[in-house]
Amino acid sequence: MAGKYRSKGSKTSLFLIELIISVFFFSLAGVVCVRLFLYASGISRDASDLSHAVRIAQNAAESFLGAEGDPEEASLLFLYSMDAPSEIYTAYEDSLRTGKEPGSLLLSFDKEWNLTEAAAGTGAKAQGSYYVLLDYSGDDTERYAEGELSRLRIEAGRTSPASVLYELPVAYYTGQRPALQAQEVGEDTPAAEDTRK
Numbered sequence: 001m002a003g004k005y006r007s008k009g010s011k012t013s014l015f016l017i018e019l020i021i022s023v024f025f026f027s028l029a030g031v032v033c034v035r036l037f038l039y040a041s042g043i044s045r046d047a048s049d050l051s052h053a054v055r056i057a058q059n060a061a062e063s064f065l066g067a068e069g070d071p072e073e074a075s076l077l078f079l080y081s082m083d084a085p086s087e088i089y090t091a092y093e094d095s096l097r098t099g100k101e102p103g104s105l106l107l108s109f110d111k112e113w114n115l116t117e118a119a120a121g122t123g124a125k126a127q128g129s130y131y132v133l134l135d136y137s138g139d140d141t142e143r144y145a146e147g148e149l150s151r152l153r154i155e156a157g158r159t160s161p162a163s164v165l166y167e168l169p170v171a172y173y174t175g176q177r178p179a180l181q182a183q184e185v186g187e188d189t190p191a192a193e194d195t196r197k
Contacts, residue, residue, distance in 0.1 A: 052113045053156035053166040061170045069150030069172035071136040075105045088118045105134040132156045
């Protein structure tokens, strides 16, 4: 009779060991799945942030080109295109009227990429979760006989942890384009001589 109880006890302990191993593997699989979901969430957030940064940087570049390389006009056009609140727009205009050079324009954004603040001049600090910097200070406008080459560096990134998401250099040439003159190909033109050879 003692053997009967032993075999029943060993079957129960074998079942419990099997159950513990199964729980261990399910918990291990659960930990792996949670880590994958967190990793995917981080990748999704990074992709969304990059998409916003690229869109805003392209908007700033188009404003710079639309303003024909003029930093003041480009900044005002960019603020207007971002539907900046009137207090941000007028604060930037006031800073330009006080004689501040438009060396840079720093825009601060909240977690949903809504514009919260704009600061002109160098040395400004971003206050929100994200920032976009339009840097005209490295302009060093190159002058040529026919015109000038104006430069703008656009940088978009996170404030904490501080990291650059996207950077875009832009240049605008303000020179004169050579006028095209219609010319008939005749006997005395170089093009006519080339065709006869």
